[in-house]
Amino acid sequence: MNYLIIGNSAAAVGAVEAIRKKDKKGGITILSKEPYLAYSRPLITEFLADLVTEKGMSYRAEDFYKDNQVSLKLGVSAKSIDAKKKVVAASDKKEYSYDKLLISTGGSPIVPPMKGLNKKGIFTLLTLDESKEIKKNLKGAKRVVVIGGGLIGMKAAEGLHEAGIKVTVVELADRILSRILDEKGSSIFESYLKDKGMDIITSDSVVEITGAKKATGVKLKSKKKIVCDMVIMAIGVRPNLDVIKGSGIGTKQGIIVDNRMQTNMADIYAAGDVTQADDMLSGEKRVNAIWPLAFKQGRIAGTNMAGGTKIYEGGFAQNSLSVLGLSTISMGIVDASSKNGYEVITGSGKGKYSYKKFVFDKDTIVGGIFVEDIDRSGIITGLVKERYKVKDNKERFLSEKFGLINLDKTWRDSKLTKPV
Amino acid sequence: MKRVYPKEDACINCKLCEVACLVEHSETKDIFKAYRDVPRTLSKALVEEDGPNSISIQCRHCTDAPCIDACITGAMQRQDDESPVIVDREKCVGCWMCIMACPYGAIQMDVRKKDKHKVSSKCDLCPGRTMPACVEICPNRALFFEDRG
Ligand SMILES: Cc1cc2nc3c(=O)[nH]c(=O)nc-3n(C[C@H](O)[C@H](O)[C@H](O)COP(=O)(O)OP(=O)(O)OC[C@H]3O[C@@H](n4cnc5c(N)ncnc54)[C@H](O)[C@@H]3O)c2cc1C
Ligand code: SF4
Ligand code: SF4
Numbered sequence: 001m002n003y004l005i006i007g008n009s010a011a012a013v014g015a016v017e018a019i020r021k022k023d024k025k026g027g028i029t030i031l032s033k034e035p036y037l038a039y040s041r042p043l044i045t046e047f048l049a050d051l052v053t054e055k056g057m058s059y060r061a062e063d064f065y066k067d068n069q070v071s072l073k074l075g076v077s078a079k080s081i082d083a084k085k086k087v088v089a090a091s092d093k094k095e096y097s098y099d100k101l102l103i104s105t106g107g108s109p110i111v112p113p114m115k116g117l118n119k120k121g122i123f124t125l126l127t128l129d130e131s132k133e134i135k136k137n138l139k140g141a142k143r144v145v146v147i148g149g150g151l152i153g154m155k156a157a158e159g160l161h162e163a164g165i166k167v168t169v170v171e172l173a174d175r176i177l178s179r180i181l182d183e184k185g186s187s188i189f190e191s192y193l194k195d196k197g198m199d200i201i202t203s204d205s206v207v208e209i210t211g212a213k214k215a216t217g218v219k220l221k222s223k224k225k226i227v228c229d230m231v232i233m234a235i236g237v238r239p240n241l242d243v244i245k246g247s248g249i250g251t252k253q254g255i256i257v258d259n260r261m262q263t264n265m266a267d268i269y270a271a272g273d274v275t276q277a278d279d280m281l282s283g284e285k286r287v288n289a290i291w292p293l294a295f296k297q298g299r300i301a302g303t304n305m306a307g308g309t310k311i312y313e314g315g316f317a318q319n320s321l322s323v324l325g326l327s328t329i330s331m332g333i334v335d336a337s338s339k340n341g342y343e344v345i346t347g348s349g350k351g352k353y354s355y356k357k358f359v360f361d362k363d364t365i366v367g368g369i370f371v372e373d374i375d376r377s378g379i380i381t382g383l384v385k386e387r388y389k390v391k392d393n394k395e396r397f398l399s400e401k402f403g404l405i406n407l408d409k410t411w412r413d414s415k416l417t418k419p420v
Numbered sequence: 421m422k423r424v425y426p427k428e429d430a431c432i433n434c435k436l437c438e439v440a441c442l443v444e445h446s447e448t449k450d451i452f453k454a455y456r457d458v459p460r461t462l463s464k465a466l467v468e469e470d471g472p473n474s475i476s477i478q479c480r481h482c483t484d485a486p487c488i489d490a491c492i493t494g495a496m497q498r499q500d501d502e503s504p505v506i507v508d509r510e511k512c513v514g515c516w517m518c519i520m521a522c523p524y525g526a527i528q529m530d531v532r533k534k535d536k537h538k539v540s541s542k543c544d545l546c547p548g549r550t551m552p553a554c555v556e557i558c559p560n561r562a563l564f565f566e567d568r569g
Contacts (some may be wrong), residue, residue, distance in 0.1 A: 014489075021501075042492045043513065052513065058496045191474020224493070292490035292521060317491075320520040329520045374519060375529065378486075403468035403525060405475055409428075412475075415524070416426055418568050419478050 001026035003305060004088060004098035006078040006243060009041060010291050011272030012103035013060060015305070018124055020068050022306035028070045029098075031090055033074040033352035037065070042291060044131040045155040049162035056194040057128070060332070078105075081247040081277025083265050088243075100267050100305040103244065103255060104298060106357075107237030107273040116209035121216075122231045124400055125156050134232065141229035145218050147206050149176030153234035154189075158323045160232075161198055168199035168226055170206055177328075180319040180354060184346070185328065185369050188353050196324050206231075207355045211257055237269055237289055239274045247315045250348050252286045261301035269305055271297035280314030280385070281332055281366055318381055320374075326353055334358050334365030334385040342366070347398040349373035358397045363389040377401065383407075421469045422567045424552055426476045428434040430562035431467070433474035437554035437563060438463040439459070441478075444546055444553035462528045464543040476554065477564060479526040479543035481505050487542075496540075504545040514538025522533035 005012045008030050016028060046052045065072045077091040081103075083414040087095045109124035111117065123134050138144075141166065146157045149171030157167045160303040169176065175186035176193075190200055201220070208219040209231055215226045239254035248263035250256045254276035261269050263279070273296035279286035294314040303310040318331045330414055334340035336359045343360040351372035358380070359367035364387050379402075382388075388411070390397075396406050404412050439451070441463040454461065465478040481498075485505050488496045495511035496518055498504060502551035507518075507527075516539055518527050528541040546552040555563040 010492075022498070040492045040494070042515065046513070057493075059492075269532075290493050292486070292517065296489045299484070318520055320516045322514075322516070327516060329516060331520065374516060376519075376521035376525030378518075378520055378527070379525045381486075381520055385523070401468070403466075403470075404477060405468040405470040405473055412428070415480070416428075416475070416477075418425075419423060420421075420482050 001056035002097065002099045002315050003028045003102070004096050004100070005102045005104060006088065006274070007104035007106055007274075008034065008038050008072065009104065009106055009272065010294035011106075011298030011301070012102070013038050013064075014103070015271060015302030016068050016070055016103050016322055017301045018302030018308075018310075019176075019306045022303065022308050026306070028068065029096060030070055031078045031088070031096065032072065032074050033077040034127060034129070037072075039128060041126070042129055042155070044125065045152075045159035047128065047131050048135055048156070048159035050168065051159075051162065054128070056296070060314055068356055071247045078243045081249070081268075083243060083249070083268060097147065098267075099268065101171045102298075102305065103249075103263075103268065103270040103274060104236075104272045104294075105240040105243055105274045106294075108240040108242075109233060110235045110238055111233050113237060114207055116211070116215070119211055120214040121211070121229065122209060122233065124233045125152065126237065134230070137230060138163060138165065143168070143226075143228040144230045144232060145170060145206070145226055145228045146232045146234055148236065149173070149200065149202070150179060150234065150236060151177065151319060152236070154193075154321070154323050156232050157193075157198060158235050161196070161324065164265055166197075166199070168201065168228070170204060170220065171200070171202045172202045172205045176200060176202065177321070177336070180317070180321065180334065181328065181369060181371075182357060185330070185334075185371055186353055187358070188355055188371055189323065189326065189328070192326050193323060194352060198324075233334070237273060238261070239276070239287060241274070252285070256285060259314075260304045261312060262304065263289070269301040271301040278312060278314035279316060281316045284391050287399070288317060289317060292318060313385075316384065326373045326416060327374050328369065329374045330367070330369045331381045332376075333361075334367050334369050343394070345394050345397060349400055355361040356398055358394065360390065360394060363391055365390055379404065421504075422545075422565055423481050424478055424543070424555055425564045425566060425568065426477045427562045427564065428473065430560050431474045431476060432560050432562070433467060433469055434559065435445055435467045436557045436559060437465045437476045437481075439466060440557035441465045442552040444549075447554055459530075459532055462526065462530055462541045464526075464541060466525075476558075477524060477526060478554065479505060480524055481543075481545070486521040486523060487518040487527065491515040493561065505542070506544050507540050509539045509541075512539040514540065516540070
């Protein structure tokens with residue numbers, strides 16, 4: 001058996017580990033556009049501020065590829081897939097044949113149209129190389145504008161702030177972190193970060209990047225102007241579908257996969273940020289571009305590629321984010337209220353910024369937000385995954401000592417008296 | 421593999437499992453010194469209570485562990501399916517993805533504000549021991565260390 005994997009990140013590593021559990025002999029080849037062993041992508045913003053070393057970012061031990069007999073082609077991009085002949089053409093002018101193919105090409109940055117994009121000093125931040133490049137250019141820089149106030153934008157802003165730069169975040173929506181928090185949660189973060197010296201502008205957007213050859217400022221829709229030495233684009237990512245063009249592999253926003261992570265083509269699987277896979281809460285197929293699901297999808301794809309059977313029961317949004325010392329964990333449906341038909345319980349814990357929210361769809365728990373007091377929040381992730389039903393006394397979820405003991409006894413016994 | 425299983429009806433809420441765990445994971449393993457250690461080790465077991473009921477919760481060492489899926493650094497690992505899930509505290513960056521993922525709330529946050537030290541802490545089934553410290557100390561046989569399949 002000959003396995004070929006395109007991309008070398010969370011999903012790819014999950015797949016390699018799963019394949020090797022079932023198949024010790026088959027050949028595994030990885031084509032990796034980036035010239036690095038798999039690293040922790042979420043840490044590139046900490047790298048920017050020297051909070052972590054390049055070595056500290058490696059996702060697996062150095063011997064990982066050797067131990068798993070993986071032929072790793074660093075700096076080699078897949079160019080096209082011929083599903084009939086079962087070969088992939090690559091940038092090194094070679095053709096790689098496969099029996100089973102995994103596409104885990106992740107996402108590429110979204111860059112919205114605006115004037116002045118051709119200048120120097122404008123960066124996206126998705127790879128270690130981009131982080132290195134930004135770091136080099138930071139010498140002497142005083143002010144940076146970050147476009148986009150989502151998770152990646154706020155992590156980028158944090159990294160720059162920690163590196164001593166004055167940061168302005170410009171967000172199109174009326175609040176930052178709008179995909180992982182509700183209004184209250186967003187406003188807690190916004191005021192906390194403003195107190196720490198970060199500039200945050202919402203309900204506005206950059207229409208032009210100004211400067212001669214190099215970016216020296218931005219113009220906003222509101223006509224406001226901001227002087228800066230660098231612009232970082234952090235609007236978001238979309239599935240990177242370049243390599244599958246013309247291959248016949250089915251896509252919408254991402255590559256459509258079934259619950260075995262197989263595409264519409266036999267022997268071709270996809271996993272990670274590039275996929276549009278089952279979403280448990282909406283019942284639709286969605287792009288859920290987060291690390292835990294990328295790894296898990298890779299693990300499931302790998303198992304199935306190697307002849308096993310593992311089913312993806314669907315994912316949902318889950319995020320853990322800390323910015324300048326304030327942490328939040330949220331899961332499932334968070335931007336909900338009685339207005340859109342949900343029952344919502346909110347409260348706070350001990351901390352100054354503490355905020356908790358639990359969202360129920362009738363009796364089923366479907367989401368939660370924890371700000372500052374994030375201890376044991378995973379219990380809620382587990383309950384959302386299981387569609388756990390809560391009939392009465394939903395307020396108990398707010399209790400500081402809330403735990404498994406406050407849940408159904410038969411449910412608890414089923415979890416704690418046998419292997420799970 | 422052998423795992424720790426609590427027996428709720430037998431738990432008397434004495435919290436000795438927490439004490440034994442903390443001491444076992446302290447530098448000196450000496451009960452008189454362990455509680456004075458700065459920083460103090462955390463117990464990896466937690467006794468939950470609700471009225472008259474109580475139960476000792478520790479890591480389930482799950483099959484297909486969600487904490488391993490979620491860990492962005494690879495600090496959360498296990499050698500193979502029969503080995504305990506262990507956190508490499510050198511590698512951990514305290515991103516709390518594992519806290520977000522663990523359905524049993526079995527991971528603690530080991531945080532020292534002063535030097536920005538933040539790493540996760542969890543049950544390792546007491547390497548080097550035949551019986552985990554919490555199970556051994558439990559005075560009412562409310563914890564079992566068994567292979568239940
Ligand atoms: C700054 C930042 C912070 C983040 N923080 C978090 C967080 O806190 N929590 C979280 O859950 N997620 C976070 N994410 C998202 C997380 O990093 C992704 O979900 C995860 O990396 C997806 O893994 P993947 O394997 O699908 O693909 P990716 O990590 O995107 O890797 C895909 C790889 O494939 C390569 N590739 C693409 N095309 C080709 C080709 N044709 N040939 C060969 N190779 C190719 C790419 O170069 C890349 O190396 C963050 C992302 C960023 C950028
Ligand atoms: S820490 Fe939690 S998720 Fe990880 S193995 Fe233990 S119980 Fe399972
Ligand atoms: S806190 Fe540490 S162990 Fe937990 S997910 Fe983050 S790096 Fe991994």
